[in-house]
Amino acid sequence: MQFNKDSLYANPLGEITTFKFDDAVVNVFPDMIQRSVPGYSAIISAIGLLAGRFSQSHSQCYDLGCSLGAATLAMRDQITAADCRIVAVDNSAAMVERFKRNLAVDEAKASIDIQCADIREISIERASVVVLNFTLQFVPVADRARLLEKIYRGMLPGGILILSEKLAFDNERQQALQVDMHHHFKKMQGYSELEISQKRSALENVLLAESFDVHRRRLMAAGFDSAEIWFQYFNFASMIALK
Numbered sequence: 001m002q003f004n005k006d007s008l009y010a011n012p013l014g015e016i017t018t019f020k021f022d023d024a025v026v027n028v029f030p031d032m033i034q035r036s037v038p039g040y041s042a043i044i045s046a047i048g049l050l051a052g053r054f055s056q057s058h059s060q061c062y063d064l065g066c067s068l069g070a071a072t073l074a075m076r077d078q079i080t081a082a083d084c085r086i087v088a089v090d091n092s093a094a095m096v097e098r099f100k101r102n103l104a105v106d107e108a109k110a111s112i113d114i115q116c117a118d119i120r121e122i123s124i125e126r127a128s129v130v131v132l133n134f135t136l137q138f139v140p141v142a143d144r145a146r147l148l149e150k151i152y153r154g155m156l157p158g159g160i161l162i163l164s165e166k167l168a169f170d171n172e173r174q175q176a177l178q179v180d181m182h183h184h185f186k187k188m189q190g191y192s193e194l195e196i197s198q199k200r201s202a203l204e205n206v207l208l209a210e211s212f213d214v215h216r217r218r219l220m221a222a223g224f225d226s227a228e229i230w231f232q233y234f235n236f237a238s239m240i241a242l243k
C-alpha cells in the first residue's frame with residue numbers, strides 16, 4: 001500500500017470545491033483518515049474483534065463504504081466461521097480500483113468480493129455483520145432510514161451493525177467544544193489552521209453529522225433491538241446495533 005502524506009488543503013485554494021473521493025484523495029487516504037478521525041485505528045481493530053465474534057457460517061459480512069478496505073482486512077484477519085464471505089462496497093471508482101490493486105498483491109486468499117456500487121442500490125442478504133464505518137454521514141439524510149431498514153431486513157437473527165459516525169450535539173456549548181477539540185486533535189496531527197479550515201469548507205453540505213439521539217431513534221425505528229455507543233473520542237463515535 002502507498003502511504004502518501006495528505007497535503008491536499010495545505011496551500012491557499014482560490015475556490016474550495018466540494019469534497020470528493022477522487023484519485024487525489026485516494027492517494028493520501030490512509031494518512032488523511034488516520035490523522036483526521038480520532039480513534040480510527042482503535043475502531044478498525046475492534047471491527048475485526050466484533051467480526052470474529054459475530055460472523056456466522058454460511059453468512060456474509062458487509063463493509064459498506066469500504067474505501068481502501070481497512071475494515072474488510074481487519075474482519076478477514078479475525079473471521080474463523082466456515083463459508084463466510086466479505087462483501088466490500090464503495091461507489092468511488094478510484095477507491096475500488098486501488099483497493100482491488102492492493103488486494104491483488106496480498107498473498108492471503110480469504111473470500112472478499114469488492115463491488116463498485118451505491119450502497120443504496122445493492123441487496124443485503126444473509127448478513128451476520130454489517131459495517132458502516134464513517135459512511136452513513138455521506139449519504140443524503142432523506143435516504144438514511146430506508147438504507148438502515150434494508151440492512152436490518154437483510155440481517156440474520158443475532159446479527160450486528162457497527163455504525164461509526166461524526167456526531168453533532170444539540171447543546172451549543174458541547175457542539176462548539178467538541179468541534180474545537182477535534183480541530184486541536186488535527187493540529188496535534190500536523191495539520192495547519194489553513195488545512196483545517198479549507199477542508200472544513202470542502203466538507204460542508206457533504207458530511208452531514210447527526211446526534212446520537214437521532215441515530216438511535218432511526219436504528220430502533222428500522223427494527224434493531226438495541227443501539228449503544230461503544231466508543232467515542234470527541235465528536236467521533238462508533239455504535240453497535242443488535243438485531
Ligand SMILES: Nc1ncnc2c1ncn2[C@@H]1O[C@H](C[S@+](CC[C@H]([NH3+])C(=O)[O-])CC(=O)[O-])[C@@H](O)[C@H]1O
Binds near residue numbers: 064071133
Ligand atoms: N452512497 C454510497 N455508496 C457507496 N459508497 C459510498 C456512498 N457514499 C459514500 N461512500 C463511500 O464512503 C466512504 C467514506 S470513508 C469510509 C472509510 C472506510 N469505511 C474505512 O473504514 O476506512 C469515510 C471518510 O472518508 O470520512 C468513501 O470511500 C465514499 O466513496
Ligand SMILES: O=C(O)C(=O)Cc1ccccc1
Binds near residue numbers: 032037166199207
Ligand atoms: O477531516 C475531517 O475534518 C473529518 O471530519 C473526517 C474526514 C476524514 C476523511 C475524509 C473526510 C472527512
